[in-house]
Amino acid sequence: MSDSSSGIPRDPRRRKALQDMTRFGGGAAVAATMLTAFGVSSRAKPAQALRPPGALPERDFLAACVRCGLCVRDCPYDTLKLADWADGPAMGTPFYVARNVPCEMCDTIPCVKACPTGALQHALTDIAKAKMGVAVITSRETCLNLQGLRCDVCYRVCPAIDKAITLEISHNARTTKHAIFEPVIHADDCTGCGKCEKSCVLTDSAIKVLPIEIAALKQDEHYKRGWEEKTKAGGALVDAPLKLPVRRPEGGTP
Amino acid sequence: MTAKARPKARPYVDARAQKGLWAASRFLVLRRASQLFFLALFLSGPFLGVWIAKGTLASSMTLGTLPLTDPFVFLQSLAARHWPEGLSVIGAAIVLAAYLLLGGRTYCSWICPINPATDLAAWLRRRLNITFTAKIRPDLRLYFVGAVLAASVLSGSIAWELINPVTALHRALVFGLWFGAGGTAAIFVFDLLVARHGWCGHLCPVGAFYGQIGKVALLRVTADNRAACNDCMDCFAVCPEPHVIGPALRGERSGATPVITAGDCTVCGACIDVCSKQVFHLGLRGRNAVRPDPSMTAPSPVARVVSSQPAVLERDLP
Numbered sequence: 164m165s166d167s168s169s170g171i172p173r174d175p176r177r178r179k180a181l182q183d184m185t186r187f188g189g190g191a192a193v194a195a196t197m198l199t200a201f202g203v204s205s206r207a208k209p210a211q212a213l214r215p216p217g218a219l220p221e222r223d224f225l226a227a228c229v230r231c232g233l234c235v236r237d238c239p240y241d242t243l244k245l246a247d248w249a250d251g252p253a254m255g256t257p258f259y260v261a262r263n264v265p266c267e268m269c270d271t272i273p274c275v276k277a278c279p280t281g282a283l284q285h286a287l288t289d290i291a292k293a294k295m296g297v298a299v300i301t302s303r304e305t306c307l308n309l310q311g312l313r314c315d316v317c318y319r320v321c322p323a324i325d326k327a328i329t330l331e332i333s334h335n336a337r338t339t340k341h342a343i344f345e346p347v348i349h350a351d352d353c354t355g356c357g358k359c360e361k362s363c364v365l366t367d368s369a370i371k372v373l374p375i376e377i378a379a380l381k382q383d384e385h386y387k388r389g390w391e392e393k394t395k396a397g398g399a400l401v402d403a404p405l406k407l408p409v410r411r412p413e414g415g416t417p
Numbered sequence: 418m419t420a421k422a423r424p425k426a427r428p429y430v431d432a433r434a435q436k437g438l439w440a441a442s443r444f445l446v447l448r449r450a451s452q453l454f455f456l457a458l459f460l461s462g463p464f465l466g467v468w469i470a471k472g473t474l475a476s477s478m479t480l481g482t483l484p485l486t487d488p489f490v491f492l493q494s495l496a497a498r499h500w501p502e503g504l505s506v507i508g509a510a511i512v513l514a515a516y517l518l519l520g521g522r523t524y525c526s527w528i529c530p531i532n533p534a535t536d537l538a539a540w541l542r543r544r545l546n547i548t549f550t551a552k553i554r555p556d557l558r559l560y561f562v563g564a565v566l567a568a569s570v571l572s573g574s575i576a577w578e579l580i581n582p583v584t585a586l587h588r589a590l591v592f593g594l595w596f597g598a599g600g601t602a603a604i605f606v607f608d609l610l611v612a613r614h615g616w617c618g619h620l621c622p623v624g625a626f627y628g629q630i631g632k633v634a635l636l637r638v639t640a641d642n643r644a645a646c647n648d649c650m651d652c653f654a655v656c657p658e659p660h661v662i663g664p665a666l667r668g669e670r671s672g673a674t675p676v677i678t679a680g681d682c683t684v685c686g687a688c689i690d691v692c693s694k695q696v697f698h699l700g701l702r703g704r705n706a707v708r709p710d711p712s713m714t715a716p717s718p719v720a721r722v723v724s725s726q727p728a729v730l731e732r733d734l735p
């Protein structure tokens with residue numbers, strides 16, 4: 164295509180065009196790199212910013228959510244907000260901060276229904292199965308129940324009371340004659356709605372909802388739980404008592 | 418090349434004198450009305466409790482039945498490897514079809530909330546006689562479209578929406594997220610002081626994407642009355658994409674179509690408003706007929722203008 168065998172066109176206008184193309188191509192590559200880096204760094208959002216029910220894992224969420232705000236519009240409790248530049252989560256994406264307005268766990272899950280992209284997965288039809296985060300007693304030193312008092316507020320407000328939060332009784336070593344009613348969260352049933360965090364009576368909530376990737380990890384693949392494998396297999400996994408090698412110094416007697 | 422001539426500070430003077438105020442500002446008035454109208458659809462809900470359009474320009478639901486999704490955002494989402502579940506597929510198809518009919522970058526001049534800001538910058542530039550402009554080639558934005566799509570693939574996120582000042586301004590207006598309007602302020606300053614039509618005419622990948630649709634879109638502006646052109650250059654002064662006019666307006670000798678086929682044309686109609694000789698009209702792609710040279714039929718130049726006026730106005734009313 165070029166006018167000369169060296170590959171550099173002799174016609175100054177075409178040479179200019181080629182130069183422009185290289186320059187612009189280079190500029191575009193720089194722009195793409197910067198935007199990619201920014202896209203990757205946007206996956207980190209503040210721990211207190213929670214995604215709406217049914218949200219895909221953060222990485223996929225940023226590929227899916229078009230920042231339309233339809234979920235925000237259909238949330239009857241004004242729980243959800245769209246992120247402004249300075250809010251922390253990727254610009255324009257929906258989030259809520261439990262301590263401000265928690266999710267009221269609507270039976271009909273209007274936010275998910277409104278989502279046009281599946282960033283909020285339409286497969287979520289039972290709000291009790293939502294996983295917006297997991298509550299954690301982040302401050303054992305200030306939680307009133309853990310000091311031996313009977314506050315119980317987080318436990319009382321939990322929509323999944325006695326499943327997501329239970330009170331576990333133990334001996335109060337300080338007074339030696341009372342009990343401690345420790346609020347214990349069970350990640351399987353906690354939806355991360357944040358009602359507990361919202362209602363904690365302390366100035367700074369002693370219970371906080373954290374993102375599941377921080378607070379509720381999956382069981383490791385390579386550590387098998389013998390008792391679970393046993394039920395799965397429907398019986399003992401090894402037939403006979405194992406014959407284990409005897410370890411003793413050579414020549415020694417039992 | 419002709420577009421390089423220094424724009425006049427008051428290009429509308431002739432048109433107003435010869436056609437009257439309305440005929441010289443119809444498209445401007447209609448465009449502002451359209452921009453306000455589309456904004457009002459989104460604002461009636463939060464302000465009056467009457468929900469017409471919910472959502473934002475990225476994706477919306479009108480009257481609970483009509484889903485609309487920006488095809489460029491949709492494309493980035495696909496590039497980021499999300500297969501959409503829900504109404505966004507239909508929404509994007511509807512919007513794409515609409516712009517294939519209505520002109521592609523009609524989005525830019527009739528809907529985009531940034532347009533009034535960049536129009537204002539261009540107007541101020543003319544009035545304040547700011548002639549300095551950085552030289553950026555108009556096709557730089559196409560490279561940006563490529564960069565945005567590449568970044569979407571590589572980062573697995575809808576890359577442009579992370580910083581897009583267009584949707585950020587819309588969210589500022591509709592959801593009250595005012596930091597998002599900062600980008601628009603920067604664009605205004607850039608357009609005013611750094612480059613003429615700097616943002617919309619050279620950089621914005623959203624406009625560039627719609628420009629690709631515009632390359633095949635049906636509704637176009639046509640210089641079908643180009644024989645009447647008196648080379649006043651007013652249209653070049655007001656057009657946000659002056660390079661699109663030349664081929665159609667000056668195509669007489671080469672026999673090129675009078676239709677402005679370039680996708681960059683935003684179908685804003687500024688040329689139609691500003692032309693005192695009624696050279697431009699709205700038209701359709703493929704309608705390549707030119708109006709006969711009026712000097713063949715009309716006896717004097719004065720009579721020519723007067724006699725052609727009423728018919729033209731009727732035809733143009735949307």
Ligand code: SF4
Pocket residue numbers: 215216237238239240241242243265266267268269272273274275290
């Ligand atoms: S479940 Fe209800 S309260 Fe919770 S975010 Fe969705 S709409 Fe809002």
Ligand code: SF4
Pocket residue numbers: 227228229230231232233234235256257277278279280281282283
């Ligand atoms: S409705 Fe879906 S796509 Fe729209 S902002 Fe909410 S999560 Fe994102």
Ligand code: SF4
Pocket residue numbers: 297298320321322323324327328348352353354355356357358359360372
């Ligand atoms: S976040 Fe708190 S209130 Fe909500 S389900 Fe979990 S423990 Fe209960």
Ligand code: SF4
Pocket residue numbers: 524525526529530531532535583616617618621622623624625
């Ligand atoms: S070029 Fe971009 S900012 Fe300008 S009007 Fe078009 S979409 Fe809006």
